[in-house]
Amino acid sequence: MNRLKEFIISYGGLKLGNHTFEYDVDDKFFACFEESELSRSLVHIAVSMEKTERMLVFNFLLDGFVEVVCDRCAGEFDLKVNGEETLIVKFGEEAIEEDDNVLVLPHEETRIDLSGVIYDYINLSIPFRRIHPENDDGTSGCDPEMLERIEALKPAEPTDQRWDLLKNINPEN
Numbered sequence: 637m638n639r640l641k642e643f644i645i646s647y648g649g650l651k652l653g654n655h656t657f658e659y660d661v662d663d664k665f666f667a668c669f670e671e672s673e674l675s676r677s678l679v680h681i682a683v684s685m686e687k688t689e690r691m692l693v694f695n696f697l698l699d700g701f702v703e704v705v706c707d708r709c710a711g712e713f714d715l716k717v718n719g720e721e722t723l724i725v726k727f728g729e730e731a732i733e734e735d736d737n738v739l740v741l742p743h744e745e746t747r748i749d750l751s752g753v754i755y756d757y758i759n760l761s762i763p764f765r766r767i768h769p770e771n772d773d774g775t776s777g778c779d780p781e782m783l784e785r786i787e788a789l790k791p792a793e794p795t796d797q798r799w800d801l802l803k804n805i806n807p808e809n
Contacts, residue, residue, distance in 0.1 A: 639668050640751040648746025650687055657683040661700070661754060669755055676703035679717060679758055683750065692725040694750070696757055704766045709778035709786070713768050717761040723753055 645657065659681040666672040679700030686693040698721070701714040721737070725748060728740040741748065768777030776783075 639664055640749070643751035643754065644747055644749045645685070646747040647685070647687060647692060652687050652689065655685045655687065657685070659683070659754070661758065665751075665755075668751070672755070674702050674704070674758075677701065677758075681754055690727065692748070694723040694725070694753075696721040696723070696754070698757060698761060702758065702762065704762065706768050706778060707765055708767050708776075709782040711768065711779045711782065713777065715762065715766060717758060719757070719761045721757045721760075 643659065661679040661681060662677060663675055666674045666677060677700065679698055679702065682697040684695045697719075699718045701716050703712055704715045705712055724738045726734075726738065726740045727743050727745075729742065730740070731742055731745070732740045734740055771777050
């Protein structure tokens with residue numbers, strides 16, 4: 637059974653106008669992508685599609701969480717993801733990607749698979765640097781034991797011996 641089948645929209649039989657679709661993306665969705673770093677997640681995707689004679693305009697609303705690894709303490713935590721994206725689908729002679737958000741499909745095509753687009757939009761909503769959010773009291777949400785271990789294993793910074801003699805100079809003399 638193809639788990640991504642539900643993300644295929646057959647727009648050929650739909651009337652002109654607005655149409656809505658809703659998806660809940662979870663672990664099973666990300667398991668379908670070999671390169672995915674994400675496993676535990678739950679993201680609700682609301683898609684509105686406006687169909688005209690010449691194009692399709694998709695608006696995506698993302699809201700949920702994905703489990704990521706903290707770059708500071710290596711602990712896992714749930715990162716809130718949300719955002720809005722727009723995809724414009726035009727019709728032409730052959731399938732090409734004009735831009736990040738503009739896709740051209742052949743005139744004969746009657747359906748579109750949104751799974752890859754949704755996968756990309758979720759991954760793009762994750763910040764490059766992933767760090768535990770702060771606690772309610774303003775302290776770091778990172779694992780304090782791990783932070784202490786990392787600090788203890790940190791190598792001592794080498795000093796330039798030419799400057800060490802200047803540290804002994806007393807400016808008051």
